[in-house]
Amino acid sequence: MPTVHVSIPDRSYSLLIEHGILGRLGEVAGSLGFTSPVLLAADANVLATHARVARTSLEQRGIEPILHVLVAEEKRKNLEAVHRMYDAMLAGRIERRSAVIALGGGVTGDIAGFAAATFMRGVPVLQVPTTLLAMVDAAIGGKTGVNLLRPADDAGRREMAKNLVGAFWQPRAVVVDPAVLDTLDPRHFRCGLAECVKHGMIADPGLLSFIDTNHDGIESHEPAVLTELITRSVRVKVDIVVADEREQGQRALLNLGHTFAHAIEPIEALDLRHGEAVSIGLCAAAACAAATGRFSPVAAQHLEALLRRLGLPTRLSQRVNVDRLVAAMGFDKKVAGGRLRLVLPIGPGQCEIVDDPDLHSVREAWVAVGAHPARAAR
Numbered sequence: 001m002p003t004v005h006v007s008i009p010d011r012s013y014s015l016l017i018e019h020g021i022l023g024r025l026g027e028v029a030g031s032l033g034f035t036s037p038v039l040l041a042a043d044a045n046v047l048a049t050h051a052r053v054a055r056t057s058l059e060q061r062g063i064e065p066i067l068h069v070l071v072a073e074e075k076r077k078n079l080e081a082v083h084r085m086y087d088a089m090l091a092g093r094i095e096r097r098s099a100v101i102a103l104g105g106g107v108t109g110d111i112a113g114f115a116a117a118t119f120m121r122g123v124p125v126l127q128v129p130t131t132l133l134a135m136v137d138a139a140i141g142g143k144t145g146v147n148l149l150r151p152a153d154d155a156g157r158r159e160m161a162k163n164l165v166g167a168f169w170q171p172r173a174v175v176v177d178p179a180v181l182d183t184l185d186p187r188h189f190r191c192g193l194a195e196c197v198k199h200g201m202i203a204d205p206g207l208l209s210f211i212d213t214n215h216d217g218i219e220s221h222e223p224a225v226l227t228e229l230i231t232r233s234v235r236v237k238v239d240i241v242v243a244d245e246r247e248q249g250q251r252a253l254l255n256l257g258h259t260f261a262h263a264i265e266p267i268e269a270l271d272l273r274h275g276e277a278v279s280i281g282l283c284a285a286a287a288c289a290a291a292t293g294r295f296s297p298v299a300a301q302h303l304e305a306l307l308r309r310l311g312l313p314t315r316l317s318q319r320v321n322v323d324r325l326v327a328a329m330g331f332d333k334k335v336a337g338g339r340l341r342l343v344l345p346i347g348p349g350q351c352e353i354v355d356d357p358d359l360h361s362v363r364e365a366w367v368a369v370g371a372h373p374a375r376a377a378r
Contacts, residue, residue, distance in 0.1 A: 002231045006140070006238050008245050011170040015140065015238070017231055019223050022128070022177040025054050025101075026061030029126065032172050034099045036064040037092055041085060041112040043072040043104025046130050050180050054103055054128065065101070066092035072107040074265070074274065077146050079165065085115040089123075099124040099172070105131035105188070106138030106274065110163070113144030117169030127171040130180045132192025133275050136199065136233040141241040141251075142170035150331050153324070159266040161331045168246060176234075178226040186311075191275020193218070193310045196229060198282060199236035201303070202253050205348035207232050212306060252353050256343040257281030260365070263328035269318055279312035280369050288365035289344040292358060299345070316370035325366050326359065 001018040016028065029038065038058065042051040047069065058065045068088040070081065094100070100123060102112035109127050116125035127139035145166020149158045181189060193211070200207035210232065211218065217225035237254060244251035261281030265272050272280070286303050289295030304314045329340055339356040346352050367373045 002227060004231065004234050004238055006170070007242055008170060011142075013171060013173050015174040015176060015234055017176040017178070017227060017234070019179045019227070020177060021175055022050060022053050022180060023057055025128065025175060026057040026059070026063055028173065028175055029058060029063055029099070029101070030061045032099075032124070032126065034063060034124070034126070035097055036062070037066045037094065038063055038098055039068055039085075039089055039092055039094050039100045039112075040065040041068045041070055041088075041100055041102050041104070041108060041115075043108045043130065044069050045072065046104060046180075046183075049183050050130055051103055054101070058101075066094070068092075070104065070108050070111060072104050074107060074147070075160065077107045077111055078148070079146055081111050082115050082118075082146060085111060086119060089115070089119050094119070094123060096120050096123055099126060101126045101128060102139075103128045103130060104134070105129065106134045109134055109139050110144050110166075111146060113142075113169055113171070114146055114166055117144055117167040122169065124172045125169065127174045129174070129176060131184055132181055132189055132230070133195050134192075135176050135178075135230050136192060137195040137237060137254075139171070139174050139176075140234060140237050141254075142168045142245065144169050150328075153327065159328070162262045162265065170245075176230060178221075178223060178230060181226065182221055187273065188275075190311045191273045191278075194275040194279040194282070194307070194312055196233045197303075197307060197310070198254075198256050198278060199233045200349065201282065201345055202256055202351050203236045203239070203349050204232060207236070208306065208348075211310070215309060252341070253343055253351050256345070256351055257283075257285045259329055259340070259342055260284040260369075263325045264316065264320070266328075267320060270316060270320070272313070276313050279307050280314060280316065282307065283314045284365040284369045285342065285344055287368035288342065288357065288361050289346065291361040291364045291368075292344070294344055294346045294352070299348075303345075314369065319370060319372040322363050322366045322371040322373050325371055326362060329362070 100116040129139040145163035261277035265277040286300035
């Protein structure tokens, strides 16, 4: 069983990656010292499948699971969802020696993780991701958070500002069962591939080659191929988290493509999942880097071609006004001192953090992925 260790002072833990390990969840929970009851925060989409397996395994170990069901939609990832979880924790008499088990994708992990971080000043959380995106990214590193609504713009729109309320709260462990991906909707599976590509762009160009070479095995969910894909991608994130848990420097590299993505993900007319927005954001970051001479235009084309081959979008489906998108970037949580911060690729497996980037290049990047360049009324 591949095991990746996250070695953080006083908060070290392991990622356990194994086909079928969900059926041994009770064994894992018992080994971590969890006592009854535990709150099993489960995505509504997995109630009839993975939640049933998890509950049975916990009960066989003598651990009572209190089920709390989440509607795992980004627009519902807010403080209201956290308050509902607090109510469930109080009703279930969750104590500091109890635990929260997050079973679902990134939205579930974020809400459950933040609730665990803040209930009674912190109770343990076990992350059990059921989407590829959560396995390789959201469940790792201890970032938890929910969304707020931005102030109304000139057109009266109040769109989401991603993850502005949150906490760093490392899990006690992350249980990754690639077998659960067999039930995942293909669109959501592709979203996770965008994060794998991102990790290759940041630190492992060989991962990009692996994805390209093993495309058929990834698409058919070959166990050995999926395990290798997840393990290699996880190691990129873990290495960065261990070096910079609180995002004082290097961890910001994990935001490659995300500042662009967070500007378009809340636009309902675009109908983008997070990984799809990240895919477009990666193309925009590459275009911005190429416009400033940091990145080869040919390399940017190769990136776009790989994402298209994986079935991911690389351009906006509608011509959103570029001024609206640049304004939205100003509400990203990476803004510091009123200055925009971007992560831009500079070579194979290499990126740099750019503070206060040239806005003309940022606008060019948006136009390159299909935004409308006119400074018209929005």
